[in-house]
Amino acid sequence: MVKPEDHLSTHEVTNQPARAAPRDPFASDPTLASHAKLQGGNADQLARFGTALSGAWDLAAEARRVPPEALIFDRHGRRLDEVRFHPAYHDLMSLGLGHGYAALPWSGAAGGHVTHAAMVYLMSGVEPGICCPMTMTYAGVPALAAAGFADWSAKLSTPAYDRALAPLSDKRAATLGMAMTEKQGGSDVRANSTRAVPEGDQWRLTGHKWFCSAPMSDGFLTLAQTDAGLTCFLVPRWLEDGSRNAIQLMRLKDKLGNHANASAEIEYHGALAHLVGEPGQGVKAIIRMVHHTRLDTAMAPAGLMGAALAEAVHWCEGRSAFQRRLIDQPLMRSVLADLSLDWEGSTALGLRVARAFDEGDPLGRVAVALAKFVANKRAPTVIAETMEVLGGMGYIEETPMPMLYREAPLNGIWEGSGNVICLDILRTLARDEAAREALHAALQEAKGNRALDTALAAFQDRWPRLPDEAEARFYTERLAGLLTAATLFQTAPSAVAEGYASTRLGADRGMLPGTATGLDNEALIARLPR
Incomplete structure (x- = not known):
């Protein structure tokens, strides 16, 4: 008689690596630690981030397994123009931003950009898609600070993640996206056709953007044509009166990878925008x-x-x-x-x-x-x-x-x-x-x-x-x-x-x-x- 356990002998696992414990990507990478230290990075900060990431592998897998979903309308036919993410996405955003991924370089701490760069390295090996919105939030600070947007730069450089759908004034922290690319131009942004017209101290934008990175961000840096030429604008997703700005989500891009992150085509339908820099100096x-x-x-x-x-x-x-x-x-x-x-x-x-x-x-x-x-x-x-x-x-x-x-x-x-x-x-x-x-x-x-x-x-x-x-x-x-x-x-x-x-x-x-x-x-x- 064949015993039940005999059938299991064919499934004995040999010559396979031992099951690894969740890896701390910083502790297990002394070469990264050495280079970061030599360039002035904060080893203690990176060690804390590595420890947090060692518990995030399952979150990363879930954020990729259930990709973002476009919610164009609610069930009554009213426009939503939102993206729904798996809760793991929000947990990872909280982890990264809470540890200073976007904020640390602007805090005055020594070696802030080196520490940030090492954090990019570490997060990229665990869940790369989360890096996109956090990177743009980090990078938007100098652009907006130079243009006098102190309220925006302060909330972009706050070490926290606030996912609330609300105007900037009602949020403790903010994220930033970017919408430059158009179908006819790609890298040649001077071919952009999105148009901006003045309205008092502000502007109204109309046009189509072929790639908008992180469309659930609180605001977007974007380029549009004015009478003076290509110009840079900050487009908030929510207006201070509590209404949605006229940014319509057309569809999410079906990408080769970067599955946890949403990339979208959007349209501006008279969207309210704030001038960044001088008219005609958008690239600068x-x-x-x-x-x-x-x-x-x-x-x-x-x-x-x-x-x-x-x-x-x-x-x-x-x-x-x-x-x-x-x-x-x-x-x-x-x-x-x-x-x-x-x-x-x-x-x-x-x-x-x-x-x-x-x-x-x-x-x-x-x-x-x-x-x-x-x-x-x-x-x-x-x-x-x-x-x-x-x-x-x-x-x-x-x-x-x-x-x-x-x-x-x-x-x-x-x-x-x-x-x-x-x-x-x-x-x-x-x-x-x-x-x-x-x-x-x-x-x-x-x-x-x-x-x-x-x-x-x-x-x-x-x-x-x-x-x-x-x-x-x-x-x-x-x-x-x-x-x-x-x-x-x-x-x-x-x-x-x-x-x-x-x-x-x-x-x-x-x-x-x-x-x-x-x-x-x-x-x-x-x-x-x-």
Whole structure:
């Protein structure tokens, strides 16, 4: 007779990694902690945030599992123009904003932007979609403060989340979104057709926005045409008399990833708006916000890569093939060590840029675009390779790998896709002498390593002046690699800095991860998050 327990023997689980306890993403990532500390970040604040995130993994999964839902009308046919989120979304917003994700850099605390950037890294590895509304809230503060909106900037920089549907004056904290993109223009915002007409001290906006990020925010920075040209406006979602502003939600975008976050098409139907800056100077006014959101789109891919590598290491340490653990197999070690350089290089450079923000260093004006470009170009490859490390399991939704892979291209698109970023870098270097000199100084500080010195000399020989537009990507890639290497020589062990310089700065190697030779694999793998 076959006993019932005999049937279960085929389901004995062997050669699978042990079930991991909920990971504290900061405590398990000493490399991030080291770089954040060296750049002036607040380790205690980050430790508290990491502890809070260790209990948020299930919330993150729920926020993605039940995506936002557009509520255009109520059951009686009256317009609502709202988005309904799973409660987990609101819990995560409370967690992030309550720990100072948006507020800390404006609190006067030392290292505020570095600490914020590290928080972006940490949250991106747990639930990236929540970062979008929090990042825009953070980035909106300088734009609105400079334009005299003290009430808005104060509530955007309050470390709290208030989800109430109410005018600003009735809320203890606020969030900010952005609505720039239109169908006919994309990155070319000067092609925008949304029109603004004055009404006393205020304005009325009419037009369609193809992408509105975080449409449940309390207000939106937006661009519209006036008689003076493209102009920036603040559009509140609720008016001070308690009525809804004339912002109509058309539909939510069905996106590849970023599922917990809502992105929408909206229309302004005579929406009330407040002028930000001077008429005709819309790009100048809104660029203060874009400059800071670019810092976050440089740090997020580093966090995605870190989360993917942590999964890969956990798998390799708990899985065997051909009588050896995967982590002990030379070819696997070569792949992981090679991938680690892109991850640590992006992490180090992003936090160095954040320090420039803290110090008011003009280096940040050009380095933020370099960091955004290189981190986002490397993230999809790194994450795809880590999926392959897990084999078939890397393609299964029960793991975080598909989510991380879907997120990998996004930050490269947000706030200027690759070509736009490269052209912005050329413009900044051509027009901003202080940024140009700060970049030169940063590259010179790390001289003394043969690989870096040789690559820098070759770069200067090839481009004694700024390149033509057609070479902008090649120029940007090399310049970003040089700045990354220079940063690593000041902040990372020699195995990392020399490994990066010898394999990323024009070295003789294959195009694919794992083809670099001469690396100290043991030292590099030891620095990976677990």
